[in-house]
Amino acid sequence: MALQPASTEIAAQAASIIDGMKDLEGPLLPILHGIQEEFGFVPQEVLPVIASKLNLSRAEVYGVVSFYHDYRKHPTGRHVLKLCQAESCQSMGSDAVAARLKQALGIDFHQTTTDGAVTLEPVYCLGLCACSPAALLDGEVIGRIDAEKVDEIIAEVRS
Amino acid sequence: MKPRIYIPGDSGALALGAEKVAKAIAAELAERGIEAKIVRNGSRGAYFLEPMVEVETESGRVAYGPVKSSDVKSLIDSGLLTGGSHRLSLGDPEAIPFIARQTRLTFARCGIIDPLSLEAYEHHGGLAGLRKAVAMTPADVVAQVTESGLRGRGGAGFPTGIKWKTVLDTNADRKYIVCNADEGDSGTFADRMIMEGDPFVLIEGMTIAGIATGATKGFIYIRSEYPHAVAVMRKAVEIARKAGVLGIHVLGSPNTFDMEVRVGAGAYVCGEETALLDSLEGKRGMVRAKPPLPAHKGLFGKPTVINNVISLASVPIIMDKGAAHYKDFGMGRSRGTIPLQIAGNIRYGGLFETAFGLTLGEIIDDIGGGSATGRPVKAVQVGGPLGAYFPRDLFDTPFDYEAFAAKDGLIGHAGIVVFDDSADMLKMARFAMEFCAVESCGKCTPCRIGSTRGVETLDRLSAGIEPQKQVALITDLCNTMKFGSLCALGGFTPYPVMSALTHFPEDFKPAPVAEAAE
Numbered sequence: 170m171a172l173q174p175a176s177t178e179i180a181a182q183a184a185s186i187i188d189g190m191k192d193l194e195g196p197l198l199p200i201l202h203g204i205q206e207e208f209g210f211v212p213q214e215v216l217p218v219i220a221s222k223l224n225l226s227r228a229e230v231y232g233v234v235s236f237y238h239d240y241r242k243h244p245t246g247r248h249v250l251k252l253c254q255a256e257s258c259q260s261m262g263s264d265a266v267a268a269r270l271k272q273a274l275g276i277d278f279h280q281t282t283t284d285g286a287v288t289l290e291p292v293y294c295l296g297l298c299a300c301s302p303a304a305l306l307d308g309e310v311i312g313r314i315d316a317e318k319v320d321e322i323i324a325e326v327r328s
Numbered sequence: 329m330k331p332r333i334y335i336p337g338d339s340g341a342l343a344l345g346a347e348k349v350a351k352a353i354a355a356e357l358a359e360r361g362i363e364a365k366i367v368r369n370g371s372r373g374a375y376f377l378e379p380m381v382e383v384e385t386e387s388g389r390v391a392y393g394p395v396k397s398s399d400v401k402s403l404i405d406s407g408l409l410t411g412g413s414h415r416l417s418l419g420d421p422e423a424i425p426f427i428a429r430q431t432r433l434t435f436a437r438c439g440i441i442d443p444l445s446l447e448a449y450e451h452h453g454g455l456a457g458l459r460k461a462v463a464m465t466p467a468d469v470v471a472q473v474t475e476s477g478l479r480g481r482g483g484a485g486f487p488t489g490i491k492w493k494t495v496l497d498t499n500a501d502r503k504y505i506v507c508n509a510d511e512g513d514s515g516t517f518a519d520r521m522i523m524e525g526d527p528f529v530l531i532e533g534m535t536i537a538g539i540a541t542g543a544t545k546g547f548i549y550i551r552s553e554y555p556h557a558v559a560v561m562r563k564a565v566e567i568a569r570k571a572g573v574l575g576i577h578v579l580g581s582p583n584t585f586d587m588e589v590r591v592g593a594g595a596y597v598c599g600e601e602t603a604l605l606d607s608l609e610g611k612r613g614m615v616r617a618k619p620p621l622p623a624h625k626g627l628f629g630k631p632t633v634i635n636n637v638i639s640l641a642s643v644p645i646i647m648d649k650g651a652a653h654y655k656d657f658g659m660g661r662s663r664g665t666i667p668l669q670i671a672g673n674i675r676y677g678g679l680f681e682t683a684f685g686l687t688l689g690e691i692i693d694d695i696g697g698g699s700a701t702g703r704p705v706k707a708v709q710v711g712g713p714l715g716a717y718f719p720r721d722l723f724d725t726p727f728d729y730e731a732f733a734a735k736d737g738l739i740g741h742a743g744i745v746v747f748d749d750s751a752d753m754l755k756m757a758r759f760a761m762e763f764c765a766v767e768s769c770g771k772c773t774p775c776r777i778g779s780t781r782g783v784e785t786l787d788r789l790s791a792g793i794e795p796q797k798q799v800a801l802i803t804d805l806c807n808t809m810k811f812g813s814l815c816a817l818g819g820f821t822p823y824p825v826m827s828a829l830t831h832f833p834e835d836f837k838p839a840p841v842a843e844a845a846e
Contacts, residue, residue, distance in 0.1 A: 237595050256745050259756075292553060296554060
């Protein structure tokens with residue numbers, strides 16, 4: 170298993186991401202996306218670094234991080250499965266798909282399996298509403314999910 | 329010339345296996361030593377036929393679909409490259425009824441060309457509108473957009489030309505064009521489709537908006553749930569910049585305009601224009617009180633045009649063909665065309681661009697072919713999570729801003745989600761309240777607190793606790809939310825809730841308590 174970098178290393182890596190983007194107009198969201206892309210989540214250690222480089226208070230930075238659903242406080246599993254739970258997918262049985270996946274994986278939404286294989290998250294619309302129910306597995310789109318596709322998804326995240 | 333095979337790279341098609349099909353076709357062609365060019369186009373929007381593969385033959389294009397990777401061998405055996413007959417043959421794609429019946433103005437190129445070929449874009453009429461705009465005065469450009477009758481396609485339906493005129497008439501050292509591509513409504517995918525299938529039309533529309541109002545910088549704010557659209561738009565902006573469509577001299581004219589693609593972070597409320605501006609500025613996406621209007625004090629306090637993707641993408645054809653051409657389509661005060669997005673439990677789902685005025689019944693039964701499950705259609709939600717649920721009794725309502733408002737509904741971004749008779753409308757009403765509670769920015773009380781109290785009230789109703797009292801309470805609460813909320817999130821959540829309650833009262837009666845077996 171890969172070692173987590175020490176917090177000083179995280180701060181140094183974050184500083185270079187911030188320096189690359191801090192001259193953008195309204196740089197905070199692009200910076201946070203950059204950090205999450207690098208670390209897989211937004212480590213607490215980077216908040217004071219961002220605050221000092223952008224001349225904001227730590228509370229302001231924390232306020233932004235906590236406002237948006239996308240920014241995670243914890244690392245995810247090796248796979249991230251986002252299941253659409255919005256109206257269009259509901260009309261095609263997304264509730265049942267979610268129930269089946271939760272049972273098979275033994276986790277609820279916003280949880281990661283104990284073996285670290287997969288994190289399950291709900292999402293509200295992927296714009297695939299003519300192919301409901303839909304999901305996003307590690308950035309790959311999946312539409313018209315039926316029992317067979319549920320099994321394929323489970324096999325893929327377990328592999 | 330090498331034969332051309334078109335395989336959509338649109339994420340709807342990818343979700344149905346287009347990537348596997350593309351790989352299988354490439355592998356099969358290589359194995360047989362056949363030379364052909366594979367073009368990854370956008371989608372034409374007929375998702376019930378995706379992945380739809382098209383081949384360019386001497387007599388025009390021939391389509392096949394829906395294609396699975398296991399069909400590839402037999403397709404090539406049947407003479408795919410020359411349009412040979414196969415059980416998946418669809419013939420001329422333009423003659424497929426779902427496509428033939430449309431009026432494609434905004435989506436004219438979507439699904440036809442390689443989205444990242446500026447050459448193909450120009451060959452199919454692209455940049456003609458911008459070329460006309462650079463030769464006109466800003467006031468004339470604004471006048472033409474106003475004259476076309478184009479109204480904001482994001483949902484509010486505000487006249488686009490009037491918004492532009494306000495920005496043009498406001499003096500400032502810097503102005504912005506912001507494209508709202510935070511298409512969060514369930515049942516909608518028009519913005520995603522055009523960004524993935526014809527990104528240059530949006531760039532052209534935004535550039536025209538810049539020239540018309542004196543803005544020199546644009547931002548496209550795309551939701552993070554659309555990774556494919558983000559990737560295509562970023563590449564397209566880069567290509568446009570290199571080609572001189574964007575930059576210090578737009579198409580060699582004295583006009584300056586450039587743009588950036590920004591990505592949201594999963595907050596539904598950022599689709600509200602002022603929350604979106606706060607988010608772009610790097611803040612929590614909190615709704616702002618109006619006035620000041622964004623047209624006066626918008627992004628970073630500067631005059632800002634903020635328009636939906638489809639509004640901006642409709643501008644090039646208006647500039648090219650003239651205001652009258654666009655205005656000739658439609659009914660009443662709803663002019664031009666609207667890309668209907670027919671979704672959910674529907675047999676023939678997809679994007680259907682047409683003039684305003686079709687009835688809901690024609691859309692669902694005639695074009696959509698009824699439910700996918702084959703069961704009776706019980707309800708349709710029009711306009712996303714904040715839109716009303718309409719029963720079959722209202723299927724004679726024409727698709728028009730005013731006609732929907734008259735029936736206590738809204739057309740919103742023109743997403744239509746179909747439910748069959750297994751839908752539980754009390755559950756859907758509760759979901760609307762719950763969604764509002766989760767997504768509320770928290771600035772105003774009716775939305776922040778009202779939505780949570782709404783969930784609790786509906787839970788008591790489904791548990792059968794003093795049902796009449798709960799109905800009175802939820803009605804009163806919806807009234808408060810509708811008139812007391814700062815923006816459409818809290819203000820429109822009552823639409824799905826009250827329409828469900830009004831049109832499907834039987835679902836709001838508590839289930840009879842089962843008697844214990846003796």
